[in-house]
Amino acid sequence: MSVRKIRKSKRIAMVAHDNKKAALLEWAVYNRQALSTHELFATGTTGTLLESGLKQPVTKFMSGPLGGDQQVGSNIAEGNIDILIFFWDPMEAQPHDPDIKALLRLAVVWNIPVACDKATADFILTSPLMSQEYDCILPDYTNYVRRLSSSPVLPLPDEQPAAGLSFEEK
Numbered sequence: 001m002s003v004r005k006i007r008k009s010k011r012i013a014m015v016a017h018d019n020k021k022a023a024l025l026e027w028a029v030y031n032r033q034a035l036s037t038h039e040l041f042a043t044g045t046t047g048t049l050l051e052s053g054l055k056q057p058v059t060k061f062m063s064g065p066l067g068g069d070q071q072v073g074s075n076i077a078e079g080n081i082d083i084l085i086f087f088w089d090p091m092e093a094q095p096h097d098p099d100i101k102a103l104l105r106l107a108v109v110w111n112i113p114v115a116c117d118k119a120t121a122d123f124i125l126t127s128p129l130m131s132q133e134y135d136c137i138l139p140d141y142t143n144y145v146r147r148l149s150s151s152p153v154l155p156l157p158d159e160q161p162a163a164g165l166s167f168e169e170k
Helices: 018-030 046-056 068-077 097-109 118-125 141-150
Strands: 001-007 011-015 038-044 056-062 083-087 134-138
Touching: 011 018, 011 068, 018 046, 018 083, 018 118, 038 046, 038 068, 046 056, 046 118, 056 141, 083 097, 083 118, 118 141
Parallel strands: 011 038, 011 083, 038 056
Antiparallel strands: 001 134
């Protein structure tokens, strides 16, 4: 069993879709005092809004559609983010939906708390665990990795064109 110690001061990533930025900002300002004891990270415009509204430094990644969601996911995988607060808009498709799905998947893979709405964010922020160290049990993916590494490698397709096709220009 592998454990990652989450320190008393949490590293919280905050993300919001355009239609949810105002709700996240309102929530954060309401919880300004509680958030002031933690290190905040955010994507693009959300980070700028939070920094201004909270009067607290926020480490800013790129905008979500430009790679910010992937930057947050990378930091989760590297153990640099402890909590993800992601106010996403379930009523509007996003051009970067695959990135969003990947981000949420990484949060689950690495067993970090995730809030996708105000109610869940309230529960996480007011948990007694927010003000103390926490031993986060990391899932053991040894068998998964072993299974992948023992899978046969598929041969590359022939470099010959399919019947009736030619690479030559006519």
